Amino acid sequence: MTETMDKATSRRGPTGKQTTFGGLVLAFLIALYTYAQPILNERMGWNLPAMPKTGSTEVAESKTATKTVSQPKSAEPSTKAASTPPKTSSETKPKPNPTVGKQDAPASKVKPTIKPAPASDPNLLYGLLKDLGDERYLSPAGLLFTRGGAEGHRLDHLERHTADDPQRPGKHGVFDGGMEGALATIDRAYERALTGAKTTKEVEDGRTIYTVDMGSRVGYIGGGDGNLENKPMARRVKMVLDKDRVITAYPL
Numbered sequence: 644m645t646e647t648m649d650k651a652t653s654r655r656g657p658t659g660k661q662t663t664f665g666g667l668v669l670a671f672l673i674a675l676y677t678y679a680q681p682i683l684n685e686r687m688g689w690n691l692p693a694m695p696k697t698g699s700t701e702v703a704e705s706k707t708a709t710k711t712v713s714q715p716k717s718a719e720p721s722t723k724a725a726s727t728p729p730k731t732s733s734e735t736k737p738k739p740n741p742t743v744g745k746q747d748a749p750a751s752k753v754k755p756t757i758k759p760a761p762a763s764d765p766n767l768l769y770g771l772l773k774d775l776g777d778e779r780y781l782s783p784a785g786l787l788f789t790r791g792g793a794e795g796h797r798l799d800h801l802e803r804h805t806a807d808d809p810q811r812p813g814k815h816g817v818f819d820g821g822m823e824g825a826l827a828t829i830d831r832a833y834e835r836a837l838t839g840a841k842t843t844k845e846v847e848d849g850r851t852i853y854t855v856d857m858g859s860r861v862g863y864i865g866g867g868d869g870n871l872e873n874k875p876m877a878r879r880v881k882m883v884l885d886k887d888r889v890i891t892a893y894p895l
Contacts, residue, residue: 769822771830784830787888797889801825804893807865807874815866816877816894828861829892832880850890853882862894 680693764770772780772788778796780788794800805825807817818825832855836842841856862877869875877894884890 769826771823771826782826782830784833785887786830786833786884789888791890797891798822800891801829801889804862807863807870809865809867809870811866812868813866814864814868816862816881817865818862818894819860825892828857828880829882829889832857832882832892836882849885851884851886853880853884854895855880855882864894 677693767773768780772782775781775787778790780798782788788797788801790796792800794803802822804816805818805821808815818828820827832853835857836844836853836855841858843854845852856879858878860876860878861880863869863874864872864877865874879895880892881895882889882892
């Protein structure tokens, strides 16, 4: 009996060793083929088939593919940054400095400052003229209104140029604003004349004649001719002075 079992075992032993050795050789050949296949295809130009993938290899590759698909989440910040529109040239352009390149204007081209009409004072004649006595009145700009002329007083003559006279032949200049407006306009014209701004000056029989462009309306032209022309606007003032004494003044 014992001899029979020993014989059986001795028969099986070589067979098992042969099976194990054959498996190792096959695995080695498979590994060698897997390694050599892409190299031979590339260098020799062959088209050897690749070894079929095992289940474990497919699972590993599927996990790698899953990770690759999920990676774009990390790229979201750069995508958002790229979607932000760039600033336009108007937004990035520095603002100009308003003081750069500017120079002070020459003194000869600086416009004179014309003082505004002073506020009316109830203690003054027409709210502007200071009574110096002996029917002499002084304006804020330093002009004197005294007696003289066919009307008896220069102020009476000036008052004729605060209302229209359509029956008067020719042109008749009329100041806006009554006596107060006329006196304030004459003062402004006198101050402008002293600076020479838009002023023509003549001297005749010892009297100074100023024609001053005021740059805006000061009255209108009435009289017979002015009414035929629909009372055109007057922008200039003509003054006849004897030193600082007013002889006459009216709009043109």
